Amino acid sequence: xxxxxxxxxxxxxxxxxxxxxxxxxxxxxxxxxxxxxxxxxxxxxxxxxxxxxxxxxxxxxxxxxxxxxxxxxxxxxxxxxxxxxxxxxxxxxxxxxxxxxxxxxxxxxxxxxxxxxxxxxxxxxxxxxxxxxxxxxxxxxxxxxxxxxxxxxxxxxxxxxxxxxxxxxxxxxxxxxxxxxxxxxxxxxxxxxxxxxxxxxxx
Numbered sequence: 715x716x717x718x719x720x721x722x723x724x725x726x727x728x729x730x731x732x733x734x735x736x737x738x739x740x741x742x743x744x745x746x747x748x749x750x751x752x753x754x755x756x757x758x759x760x761x762x763x764x765x766x767x768x769x770x771x772x773x774x775x776x777x778x779x780x781x782x783x784x785x786x787x788x789x790x791x792x793x794x795x796x797x798x799x800x801x802x803x804x805x806x807x808x809x810x811x812x813x814x815x816x817x818x819x820x821x822x823x824x825x826x827x828x829x830x831x832x833x834x835x836x837x838x839x840x841x842x843x844x845x846x847x848x849x850x851x852x853x854x855x856x857x858x859x860x861x862x863x864x865x866x867x868x869x870x871x872x873x874x875x876x877x878x879x880x881x882x883x884x885x886x887x888x889x890x891x892x893x894x895x896x897x898x899x900x901x902x903x904x905x906x907x908x909x910x911x912x913x914x915x916x917x
Contacts, residue, residue, distance in 0.1 A: 812908035818873040824903040834862035834898040846875040866896040
């Protein structure tokens with residue numbers, strides 16, 4: 715053969731090269747991957763990649779089983795029952811004020827527990843100054859019982875001055891605003907909700 719001839723010479727193993735190409739073509743047409751098809755450098759088949767990931771994650775799974783820090787934690791349970799709820803500074807003052815009204819008007823206070831079906835429920839909005847003097851009273855809510863409304867307002871004014879509020883409760887006008895509710899029995903006696911006993915079970 716002359717050097718420089720245009721005729722191409724296939725290297726040894728040309729039949730093997732031809733057979734590999736045919737296998738790749740058949741494999742691609744059939745939708746499968748044949749082992750005889752040489753893999754491209756730097757790339758893995760899906761099965762090989764899945765195997766590598768599984769082998770790498772196995773030590774982590776074993777560690778999580780052996781290490782107590784990875785053990786499942788029991789759920790955190792919080793108790794939101796009313797008995798554990800914190801009492802605000804204003805609620806504490808309302809209790810002290812209701813106790814003062816109860817002491818001054820002891821003869822009008824319902825002994826024991828209020829009845830299951832109350833005659834009237836009267837809510838008053840009131841303001842006290844730094845010294846505890848009641849400066850203003852407004853009817854906040856009522857069922858229309860005028861006599862009960864009059865008794866509630868009179869009992870609050872009779873108890874003035876109420877305990878002096880803390881400086882933290884006093885607003886920019888020098889007063890404290892609060893709302894209290896009077897629970898009336900049929901006989902006209904009452905209890906204040908902030909210090910009232912539970913109502914009698916009507917069943």
